[in-house]
Amino acid sequence: MMDWTDRHCRSFHRILSRNALLYTEMATSAAVMHGDVQRLIGFSPEEHPVALQLGGSDPDDLAQASRNGAEFGYCEINLNVGCPSDRVQSGKFGACLMREPDLVADCLDAMNQAVDIPVTLKCRIGVDDQEAEQALPDLLARVRACGILTVIIHARKAWLQGLSPKENRTIPPLDYDLVGRMKATFPDMEIILNGGLETLAQGLEQSKKLDGFMLGRAAYHKPWQLADADSLIFGAENPVSSPQDAVLAYLPYMGDQLQRGVRLHSMTRHLLGLFHGRPGARRWRRILSEKANAEGAGLDVVREALEATSQEMETI
Ligand SMILES: Cc1cc2nc3c(=O)[nH]c(=O)nc-3n(C[C@H](O)[C@H](O)[C@H](O)COP(=O)(O)O)c2cc1C
Structure with missing residues (x-):
């Protein structure tokens, strides 16, 4: 697409x-x-x-x-x-x-x-x-x-x-x-x-x-x-068992691409819907939307969003 x-x-x-x-x-x-x-x-x-x-x-x-x-x-x-x-x-x-x-x-x-x-x-x-x-x-x-x-x-x-x-x-x-x-x-x-x-x-x-x-x-x-x-x-095993695991598995790719000069937002924009329908989905989207586009934004933004989303899940 x-x-x-x-x-x-x-x-x-x-x-x-x-x-x-x-x-x-x-x-x-x-x-x-x-x-x-x-x-x-x-x-x-x-x-x-x-x-x-x-x-x-x-x-x-x-x-x-x-x-x-x-x-x-x-x-x-x-x-x-x-x-x-x-x-x-x-x-x-x-x-x-x-x-x-x-x-x-x-x-x-x-x-x-x-x-x-x-x-x-x-x-x-x-x-x-x-x-x-x-x-x-x-x-x-x-x-x-x-x-x-x-x-x-x-x-x-x-x-x-x-x-x-x-x-x-x-x-x-x-x-x-x-x-x-x-x-x-x-x-x-x-x-x-x-x-x-x-x-x-x-x-x-x-x-x-x-x-x-x-x-x-x-x-x-x-x-x-x-x-x-x-x-x-x-008929195969699913490769990841939670959206959080999927993000963690994607981090090395993002790190590598950041080093090659790709902006964080170019990758995280595809992750916005990952927590769709789950607790924390809005915070996930908001943090990534607000911060991933900033000049020099790095993996700490993704970790922050993940942390905030996980916290929200725990409070449910
Ligand atoms: C933003 C966007 C871009 C698309 N670009 C392509 C494309 O490059 N090639 C293509 O075959 N279909 C393209 N499509 C159509 C989709 O592949 C698909 O045929 C269509 O959305 C219907 O399937 P869906 O209801 O599962 O989305 C695009 C759809 C969207 C929403």
């Missing part, structure tokens, strides 16, 4: 689950080819498994950007055909490509030929006045024909005129049933459900007949729930 799931966020989420697949923010193929690649898509090996998401509509560029991603060590390259922002539409990528399944297939084909790691797609069920019942299977059939077997479907349309990106994540109605029917139509494809899922339990329930689910906003705003993912989904 743009501006949210940067490398600091992913490093933190990896502490909560060793197994959940994490995705980068979308990076355009042009930026990955010509920009400051290290800054844009650099990541720590500890984040694995992590997939690079690309945006674009030029098959050659996307192939080259995919190669760069594979060289950086990503385990999957994902093409975004679901983002509705104006900026994205003017560059002809994101959700407007739902109208151009042949071009999407050409892009995916070029990407798939360029790398040995899996290439996947993230899409909507349709855009604007498209008949989703028709448009979605048409797209999937083309995608599958070029050997792409994994698709993450945000189970609502994008309305490209008149809605903000934010509204496009809430207003068009969700249609989980349609996504379910795609699995029945394409049983050899991996169909991953996304959109409106609030909890792991809800994700598991709604994706029973599918191959998995993706949490976006809920994972970001209430990250502690990710700490159950390993046992609930992957």
Whole structure:
């Protein structure tokens, strides 16, 4: 998610689950080819498994950007055909490509030929006045024909005129049933459900007949729930047993990044929701919000917030 799931966020989420697949923010193929690649898509090996998401509509560029991603060590390259922002539409990528399944297939084909790691797609069920019942299977059939077997479907349309990106994540109605029917139509494809899922339990329930689910906003705003993912989904032990332990486990990473000149706030902003719904949550948020942005703020701010939060918990 743009501006949210940067490398600091992913490093933190990896502490909560060793197994959940994490995705980068979308990076355009042009930026990955010509920009400051290290800054844009650099990541720590500890984040694995992590997939690079690309945006674009030029098959050659996307192939080259995919190669760069594979060289950086990503385990999957994902093409975004679901983002509705104006900026994205003017560059002809994101959700407007739902109208151009042949071009999407050409892009995916070029990407798939360029790398040995899996290439996947993230899409909507349709855009604007498209008949989703028709448009979605048409797209999937083309995608599958070029050997792409994994698709993450945000189970609502994008309305490209008149809605903000934010509204496009809430207003068009969700249609989980349609996504379910795609699995029945394409049983050899991996169909991953996304959109409106609030909890792991809800994700598991709604994706029973599918191959998995993706949490976006809920994972970001209430990250502690990710700490159950390993046992609930992957049959493994959960790596941390309390939000406090998660913070302690993240401290060495933050210390290292501070030494490299990263500001504390760039990391702690991803932790604000960690104590969501627990005693001390407000103090946690307040101390981090007020103090982590100060020039030179260091780990003592995090320790102070942790201490204050723990004290509040004890008084309950
Ligand atoms: C701030 C923000 C940024 C997002 N950026 C991306 C992005 O870069 N690529 C993408 O595929 N989806 C992006 N999304 C959409 C989410 O991945 C997801 O599809 C959408 O929020 C619906 O899922 P959810 O209800 O679990 O959040 C973004 C969402 C938000 C809130």
